Amino acid sequence: MQLIRESFGGACMVFKATMFFFLAIVSFGLASETHINAEPTHQTDANKVKWPNTQPVLRFAINHFPPYSILSEGKPPAGMNVEAMKIVAEQLNMRLKFVECPFARCIVLLEKGLVDVFVGLTYSAERAEFLHFIEPPVAPGSVQTFFARAGSSISINEFADLDGLIVGLLRHSLYFPEFDKATNFAKVEANTHMQLIDLLLNKRIDAFVGSEQRFNYLLHEQGLTDTILQQNYTIRDDRKVYLALSKHSVHSDLAESFSEALSYAKNKGVFETPFDGSSSEELQ
Structure with missing residues (x-):
């Protein structure tokens, strides 16, 4: 009789151990499944991240100078100079950013390299100290x-x-x-x-x-x-009028590329005057 009890007790212990082992495996499997199911959610969130625009920014200093550059409240900048710079920026694979400023302030910003370009300047030795005058000129005078x-x-x-x-x-x-x-x-x-x-x-x-x-x-x-x-x-x-590029701009070493892009824009006729054809720009 004692032998039967011992055998039964041993069988119970084996059964308990087997059940413990089985439950442990099931729990581990459920845990693993939960982790796997969570993974796609993490990936979906990661896919929603917006990467920054990697195009270089071209800061275009612009003043109200109709009909060449027109600044109207609540409307995007317009005018011939604006259309020309859109073409130049596109040719250079740059993103155009308008920086509105009175003319005198625009010159200061160019000198400090806080903007990159301005359209409609005449050459002077003083200005040439901080500006590249990009060929071809946009107007003869x-x-x-x-x-x-x-x-x-x-x-x-x-x-x-x-x-x-x-x-x-x-x-x-x-x-x-x-x-x-x-x-x-x-x-x-x-x-x-x-x-x-x-x-x-x-x-x-x-x-x-x-x-x-x-x-x-x-x-x-x-x-x-x-x-x-x-x-x-x-x-x-008869002093010629130019697109000016700041020598303190991050794009200063691209003067030749600016020249090629400007030639392309000029060949499209964007600087043709709406008046009598004698000139397309004021000397500034």
């Missing part, structure tokens, strides 16, 4: 003239008529050598074309200088063609 208030005693028929006047000009702009170097009249600088118009309307200056086409367009746009009149004295300056 511009007609410069003077504007005064209607009804004022100001009449500018020749350069000598500027003697003693207070003349407004755009800060950092170049016009024509005789004017740029002159000291026989006072010069008042403004940051924007509209500031020049405001200065004249408020009688802070006697006249201002600028592109004939540019200001006729702007005065018509503002309804001021009977209030501010173009003077008889004009001068054709």
